[in-house]
Amino acid sequence: MSKQKPLILVVNDDGVTAPGIRNLIRLMKEVGDVVVVAPDGPQSGMGHAITLDSTLHVERVHIDKGDQMEYACSGTPVDCVKLAINKLLPRKPDLCVSGINHGSNSSINVLYSGTMSAAVEGAIEGIPSIGFSLLDHSHDADFPHCDRFVTEIVVQVLEKGLPKGVSLNVNIPKLSDSKIKGVKVCRQANGNWEEEFDERVSPQGKTYYWLTGKFVNYDKGEDTDIWALEHNYVSIVPVQFDVTAHDAIKQLNSWNNG
């Protein structure tokens, strides 16, 4: 019986004890056999970083009850996926889910996000992969209101697969389940952070900085993830790892004749 269940790899970037991943594990146990390989501490903003010049440490952990296998890893979210697939899992998983992230990964945040980079790494390895994020940074965010959407999307992906090389960036509004209007497939909004560096002086007299900033959406389109989220929809952006600007190739080739 158990052998017919899908094997699901669960990862995140907030660390293995974060409420977001604990909720995702709870949901995935209803759907399949779960193996968790997640960072042993916060790895937010790590993007697609990997550990090249240092060692990786992994430990079996037992956090919640249940028969899921769980590992805490000293590396980045992408390290976790690589280590899971190449070392820790008994076979290639049927699905890789990442999150649920504490905070939005819409628009340009997809690039900085360890949550989404883990999902993209899953796609690179040929595994249907989904990153989930809730638009609430707080530790005690109301994750159970995501349940219905997470489960529905996971079941659809397991049933229908995903286009080759594509992972999903799913963002869920900070609203009660009943107020969410539905799910929209979107493109990544053109937005960016307008940063300010908070300049301070250490007790030793040295200047240092904290990165701060405010996200600005430059995109008026109604087909974007930001639009969907602002209008109380769950947004799904299909994400690819081929970052070639194909349309620019012709334009650049004309330089030679210029």
Next chain:
Amino acid sequence: MSKQKPLILVVNDDGVTAPGIRNLIRLMKEVGDVVVVAPDGPQSGMGHAITLDSTLHVERVHIDKGDQMEYACSGTPVDCVKLAINKLLPRKPDLCVSGINHGSNSSINVLYSGTMSAAVEGAIEGIPSIGFSLLDHSHDADFPHCDRFVTEIVVQVLEKGLPKGVSLNVNIPKLSDSKIKGVKVCRQANGNWEEEFDERVSPQGKTYYWLTGKFVNYDKGEDTDIWALEHNYVSIVPVQFDVTAHDAIKQLNSWNNG
């Protein structure tokens, strides 16, 4: 006079003292006014990571002769670009160049590369940006053989600009200048690392891992960066930060009707 020169931001991921960036600085001083903001140590494989949960430290450094301003930063390559643009530079630069990286950033490596993520961050900020890499990992790689190609590409970009949102991923073969056949505009080859984790035991008896692996090119196309490099061309891949898989949107929308 000096005010008419372009302002060029130079960054990398191998650290401010690496021979690759020293060569790039030397070349850029011929073209414009140079400000260097580079990591104070190696940051290879950092991808698009940013420092969210920690402080950033910056120090003026004087490494080579000349009137370029140089800063060593404790953060990632992307941190360096953000800090340069928002805090350290007198105005928005006319160009951002990253590298010259010690080793290839072709194919999927564009995602892991701190060098390329710095260039992509420049593009996000609306600055024409180029990442340069030489296919030679060694510390004493022959960087001067890149001179002609780096300068030609930089001059073209300053003159003609780049398409909106596009940065360039330039890789240069490990060959003498005279053996290089020319420059090709390419798409990112579909390749990946087949990883193995080297498992060891610490003196304390704990298991740990080193990431190792071998790059495999699955792509037979003759329009890819890998093909160009294997055939002794410099490869240029235009890179975008919109990672939406636009073609997949329609397919995913059909789910609702399925």
